Amino acid sequence: MFAYTTEASEDSAVRRQTSREWVRQVEEPELEFDELGIELEAQDALLDLELDSEEMPEGYLHNSPAHLPYWHSKEAGLDDMDPNAAFGSDGMMDEDFEDELGSPSQVQDNDPEMEFRDIAKYGIVQVAGDDTFGRKVIVFSACRLPPRTELDHEHLLQYLKHTLDQYVENDYTLVYFHYGLNSKNKPSLSWLRQAYREFDRKYKKNLKAMYLVHATGFIKVIWKIFRPFVSVKFGRKVMYMDYLHELAQQLQLDQLMIPQRVKEHDALMLAKNKPMPVPTSIVHPPAPTQQFGVSLQFIKEHNNNELIPPVMNQCIAYLRENGLEVEGIFRRSASAVVLKKVQQLFNEGREVDFESFYDIHIPAVIMKSFLRQLPEPLLTFDLYDHIIHVQSLREQERMTEMRRLLHDELPEDNYFLLKYILQFLNEVSARSSKNLMTNQNLAVVFGPNLLWSKSEASLASMGYVNTCALLLISRYEELFVK
Structure with missing residues (x-):
């Protein structure tokens, strides 16, 4: 514990009291934003007190x-607001006040x-x-x-x-x-x-x-x-x-x-x-039918050595049949309750009828969730630094080195699943005039689900991840020759 002098303690108490007084004034606001921002500047000073004394x-x-x-x-002082407001x-x-409050200024290119x-x-x-x-x-x-x-x-x-x-x-x-x-x-x-x-x-x-x-x-x-x-x-x-x-x-x-x-x-x-302790669930070994949160090797061993996990096979088959021309496919989220139910069905090895959920975005989100819940990314932690570095090379060098990494360094199970996914994404981008999902848009969506770092990544490295995904999608036939 720190020892404070009486004078410092009194000063801190005064600052806290000043801050509390202003907070009470906010309970009945008479605030309007003036053109010069004078009121906001005054309130900023009081907020500084609030932050510095806040415990x-x-x-x-x-x-x-x-x-x-x-x-x-009443606490928020709404009785004092404009009576004509809805x-x-x-x-x-x-x-929606976006129009009234203004639109964004143009950013220089x-x-x-x-x-x-x-x-x-x-x-x-x-x-x-x-x-x-x-x-x-x-x-x-x-x-x-x-x-x-x-x-x-x-x-x-x-x-x-x-x-x-x-x-x-x-x-x-x-x-x-x-x-x-x-x-x-x-x-x-x-x-x-x-x-x-x-x-x-x-x-x-x-x-x-x-x-x-x-x-x-x-x-x-x-x-x-x-x-x-x-x-x-x-x-x-x-x-x-x-x-x-x-x-x-x-x-x-x-x-x-x-x-x-x-x-x-x-x-x-x-x-x-000392909040209430979070109940810890007992960790059980995964069921043989488990699909989410387990390794590709585990899934392969429990599915007759099939190279493509059942969940990915079924999602892609359904989307290929029903979703290729859906605008914004892979951009939208879906009901959390339904997603949890579908994941549970797959993990239990039960049949999943996507038609019964009346939402084409369910299998699209399930695909991304499967990739994101792998113990390590499909492109692996070991290759992360190499792949990030490759994106800074000149085009021909980049192609040569990416082909080498995919063929020689990427585990075989990962290689064939990645190839399977990218082949399908090429089918999606081929219909971009209908679904608006160009190679660039697909790269932004799938890049972070194919590769991420064990440690903290910067926005710059995220740009390289998306660049990598764009290369994989747009140059698919040149990169995957096995």
Whole structure:
């Protein structure tokens, strides 16, 4: 424990009291964004106090790890709002305010690798493959934000848009690790206002879930300020997670890029608050019919040495017959309940009738889930560094080395399954005039499901992964000659 002087303690108490007084004022907001942003600047100073003095109270939990930051309408001061505004039953406006709040500004068409190198080096934003529902996962870590004096936040906003632009045509998930945000690195309220304006409907419509991890009272204050401008539909996508093990119920933690500082903070919070222990399930050996989460060798040994796992065989056969001309195939997610049921049927060796689920996206998501749940990626951990390096070579050298890696280094079971998948993806891209799934679009979807790193990957390396997938799909016949 740290020893504080009486003077320091009194000063801290005054700062906390000042912060609490302002929070109470927010309960009945008379806030309007003025053109010069003077009010926002004043509130920023008070939020700095809130961040610097903020401590997690004993036993402070959101209690609902999978629900929304809704508060009572009276507490939020809705009685003081415009009486002509239309509110939903939960006290949030039903209208979509993207048009009213503005549209994103145009970004100059520069080389993104060079343009954003100064921001990418911090690792603030990472792309962590797909979640268990086949949705891209994008991670924002507040602890990696440098001081405002070292970072142009306008440039950061354009970097965020550039990153999301690569994925917003697909269903995706956002994870925000709040720990590490402080008065020195906190974006201003005017910046948050600008960000909400620029992230228009294109960015919001395919966002399926937004997880706020280790959120504190500061987040509640921010939510109250912006709440009148947030639509009900968007608000329902926001969920609190007090601990990492709660997030593990929604995502695959081992494939997330969680900063070490966040892990250490989580351990301290667990020790401090002593939440109810998470029940641990007894680990049983996999059934002979198991398909998900086991190795290709295991599946092969229990399926008459067939090279193609039954789940992949059945999914591709069904999609080949019914899904080649479906617009956006592989871009959409599906019902979590149905996906879990289908996976269970496959794991039990039972017949799966995709027709009975009335959703062509089910087998498409199952394909991606199977690949993502392999103990190691189809292109293997051992080849990760080699494959990333190959993408920086000149074209002829790249082709020669990729062919060598696939033929000589990739295990045979992996080779034949990869070849089988890529052959099918070529059939999909051949119908891109109907389904809009070009080689490029398929590469963005499948790249992170074919190759990922044991350790933390950067956005730059994710670009190489997608480049690799594009090469595999577009040059399939030249690369696979076995």
